[in-house]
Amino acid sequence: MSDAATALPAARRTAAEKLFRSVRPDLEERFRALAGRDGRPAGLRWVEVEFSGEPAFVVAPDGRLDALLPVVVQFEPIPGGGLEDAPAARLPRAAVAQFHHRPAPAWLPGWLPGAAGAWGTGGRVLFNHTPETAAERIAAGL
Numbered sequence: 523m524s525d526a527a528t529a530l531p532a533a534r535r536t537a538a539e540k541l542f543r544s545v546r547p548d549l550e551e552r553f554r555a556l557a558g559r560d561g562r563p564a565g566l567r568w569v570e571v572e573f574s575g576e577p578a579f580v581v582a583p584d585g586r587l588d589a590l591l592p593v594v595v596q597f598e599p600i601p602g603g604g605l606e607d608a609p610a611a612r613l614p615r616a617a618v619a620q621f622h623h624r625p626a627p628a629w630l631p632g633w634l635p636g637a638a639g640a641w642g643t644g645g646r647v648l649f650n651h652t653p654e655t656a657a658e659r660i661a662a663g664l
Contacts, residue, residue, distance in 0.1 A: 530581050537638040538623045539579055542589050546577075549641055550591075553619050556645025557595075565603030566611060570596040573619065578653035583663040587623040589641070590653040590660075592616065618648040618656045 542549070550573050558568030577589040594614045599605040626639040648656045 530585060530587060534625065534638075535579070535581075535587060538587055538625075538641075539577075539589075541638040542577060542579075542621070542623070542641050545641055549621055549643060550619075553621070553643045553645055556643060557619070557647055559645060563597070565600055565605040566597040567600050568595060569598050571619070572596075575653070577621075578657045580657035580660045582660050588657075588660055589621040589623070590648075590656050591619045591621070592653055593619045593647065595647065615649060616652075618651045618653050619643070620646045620648060620656070 550571075554571050557571060572594045573591055574594070575592040577591050580588050580590065582588060593616070595617055596614050597611060599608070599611045605611040621641055621643045624640050624642065651659070
């Protein structure tokens with residue numbers, strides 16, 4: 523077992539995973555609002571993100587807990603972006619949405635010691651991965 527896996531107590535991880543499930547709808551909406559804002563893939567506009575399946579949880583080498591959800595992303599070509607005639611531009615793409623957990627700091631007012639913390643997202647999507655392959659890469663520090 524890696525140092526990172528032992529750095530996150532089982533009770534804290536269980537509480538964080540339970541919290542993720544309870545706030546998942548809000549996290550999905552936050553992801554939709556942020557995803558695609560970086561202009562990738564170039565020449566395509568994000569039209570829809572469909573979430574499916576159960577999350578895979580992984581502890582990164584720095585001890586951060588991530589949740590990985592399978593998604594299907596639908597794009598449409600941006601006029602003048604050079605992909606209007608590319609049939610593959612409109613095909614749905616399977617990917618993984620990434621979410622991060624932040625533990626509750628015991629020293630901040632309003633936080634209860636042992637509280638489950640908070641979940642968030644930067645809208646990062648990992649194309650050409652499943653939750654399992656993305657978890658392997660994250661756990662390996664890639």
